[in-house]
Amino acid sequence: MDRILIRGGNRLSGRLPISGAKNAALTLMPCALLTDEPLTLRNLPRLADVDSFGHLLNQLGASTQIEGSRPEDFGRVMTIRAGKLSSTEAPYDIVRKMRASILVLGPLVARAGEATVSLPGGCAIGNRPIDLHLKALEAIGAEIELAAGYVKATAPGGRLPGGNYTFPIVSVGATENVVMAAVLARGTSVIENAAREPEIVDLCNCLVAMGAKIDGIGTETLTIEGRDRLHGATYAVMPDRIEAGSYACAAAITGGSVELVGVGMDNMRATVAGLIEAGVKVEERGGSLFVDAPDRLGPLTLSTAPFPGFATDMQAQFMAMLTMADGASVLTETIFENRYMHVPELARMGADIQVSGRTAIVRGVQRLTGAPVMATDLRASMSLIIAGLVADGETEVGRVYHLDRGYERLEEKLSAVGADIERAGDG
Numbered sequence: 001m002d003r004i005l006i007r008g009g010n011r012l013s014g015r016l017p018i019s020g021a022k023n024a025a026l027t028l029m030p031c032a033l034l035t036d037e038p039l040t041l042r043n044l045p046r047l048a049d050v051d052s053f054g055h056l057l058n059q060l061g062a063s064t065q066i067e068g069s070r071p072e073d074f075g076r077v078m079t080i081r082a083g084k085l086s087s088t089e090a091p092y093d094i095v096r097k098m099r100a101s102i103l104v105l106g107p108l109v110a111r112a113g114e115a116t117v118s119l120p121g122g123c124a125i126g127n128r129p130i131d132l133h134l135k136a137l138e139a140i141g142a143e144i145e146l147a148a149g150y151v152k153a154t155a156p157g158g159r160l161p162g163g164n165y166t167f168p169i170v171s172v173g174a175t176e177n178v179v180m181a182a183v184l185a186r187g188t189s190v191i192e193n194a195a196r197e198p199e200i201v202d203l204c205n206c207l208v209a210m211g212a213k214i215d216g217i218g219t220e221t222l223t224i225e226g227r228d229r230l231h232g233a234t235y236a237v238m239p240d241r242i243e244a245g246s247y248a249c250a251a252a253i254t255g256g257s258v259e260l261v262g263v264g265m266d267n268m269r270a271t272v273a274g275l276i277e278a279g280v281k282v283e284e285r286g287g288s289l290f291v292d293a294p295d296r297l298g299p300l301t302l303s304t305a306p307f308p309g310f311a312t313d314m315q316a317q318f319m320a321m322l323t324m325a326d327g328a329s330v331l332t333e334t335i336f337e338n339r340y341m342h343v344p345e346l347a348r349m350g351a352d353i354q355v356s357g358r359t360a361i362v363r364g365v366q367r368l369t370g371a372p373v374m375a376t377d378l379r380a381s382m383s384l385i386i387a388g389l390v391a392d393g394e395t396e397v398g399r400v401y402h403l404d405r406g407y408e409r410l411e412e413k414l415s416a417v418g419a420d421i422e423r424a425g426d427g
């Protein structure tokens with residue numbers, strides 16, 4: 001199994017190209033199921049999750065074709081054609097590997113009148129239920145049955161009528177599922193307390209490009225007038241704000257200075273506010289963010305929240321960065337109950353972190369030391385890379401497949417800005 005080896009101590013400096021967003025890509029790909037015409041997605045990141053989603057679409061009868069990208073390019077162009085569906089079932093062995101598979105439920109029931117998807121179960125970052133996905137789909141007319149670990153959604157008479165739903169708490173995935181289902185409903189649907197994450201705006205914009213009628217994009221009330229059919233489109237995946245934020249933390253912990261190419265301030269305000277409060281200079285110029293860090297960072301108090309709040313997907317990377325700040329930081333994780341799996345690993349590198357319930361107190365230390373470490377999820381793995389960049393000696397990060405789910409050619413991008421980092425096979 002691959003490992004990443006890092007020898008810490010180099011200041012990062014230079015240009016870091018930002019790839020297309022994983023969390024947007026994984027909600028744009030299932031949109032292809034809503035039409036018999038091709039959906040072409042540009043700027044799709046080269047990630048294991050994107051490949052897995054492609055395989056899932058293939059199992060449902062869609063073809064996926066990668067077009068003319070050179071191996072040295074970041075990102076790809078993929079055309080997905082779901083002319084005729086051959087199956088409406090997402091089996092357990094795919095869903096268990098990739099939770100985003102649940103996002104075929106809405107489009108399949110809308111297009112084919114039925115969908116069977118394995119229940120995803122829990123995962124390393126905590127209990128991740130899908131009850132709100134099911135309630136929202138029921139509210140727009142789906143009939144839901146649960147049996148043998150699977151959820152079956154059916155549209156009575158073959159087509160969803162549409163309806164209204166108010167989310168009791170903000171859910172990104174459930175908003176995505178119900179929006180994708182409502183665009184083909186017979187009537188109008190009003191979704192209240194919808195998630196407002198930029199990836200949902202990206203989803204809605206792609207659906208509009210396919211002929212959907214959605215009002216209130218980017219707000220907490222989405223009004224969707226169902227269409228008889230959608231058509232094909234070409235759409236570019238938005239830049240990955242979490243990848244960009246991760247590299248900003250990486251540069252900041254080294255006292256470095258980098259240009260994050262292709263991202264702006266707009267979708268990153270909470271991340272940027274945190275960086276600035278910690279003493280990092282962040283400026284937007286000419287379609288890039290310029291990040292310039294001082295030698296020592298200041299401490300922060302942060303709490304994760306739905307957008308426009310501070311993203312849960314940035315919590316682990318900020319924690320790693322703050323292990324070397326001057327003073328004590330207080331981080332509170334409000335979205336997932338078990339998203340501190342990186343804490344014991346960071347502690348093995350010399351970090352001083354105390355967790356009590358959902359809150360972590362991070363007391364800055366003068367130095368970290370390299371160690372063999374491994375994490376159980378994507379962003380936790382990234383936090384170990386960030387710590388490794390300043391740790392004395394060598395850090396060996398195991399279970400690299402977590403990183404490959406969400407960071408396109410991480411070691412190549414970080415080496416290009418001066419990190420001493422490489423991927424190694426089983427030695």
Ligand SMILES: CC(=O)N[C@H]1[C@@H](OP(=O)(O)OP(=O)(O)OC[C@H]2O[C@@H](n3ccc(=O)[nH]c3=O)[C@H](O)[C@@H]2O)O[C@H](CO)[C@@H](O)[C@@H]1O
Nearest residue numbers: 127128129130131132133170171172173174306312313335
């Ligand atoms: C609001 C939020 O920050 N969502 C994050 C969540 O999205 P993801 O879509 O995975 O999760 P949700 O937004 O649905 O979850 C938000 C909260 O709602 C709860 N819940 C969710 C669905 C459901 O049916 N029932 C239920 O109770 C979850 O347990 C969680 O506490 O993880 C992703 C991957 O880390 C992040 O990119 C998203 O930013």
Ligand SMILES: C=C(OP(=O)(O)O)C(=O)O
Nearest residue numbers: 023099100313378379406
């Ligand atoms: C946890 C994440 O992704 P997923 O929901 O795909 O596991 C993430 O993007 O940080």
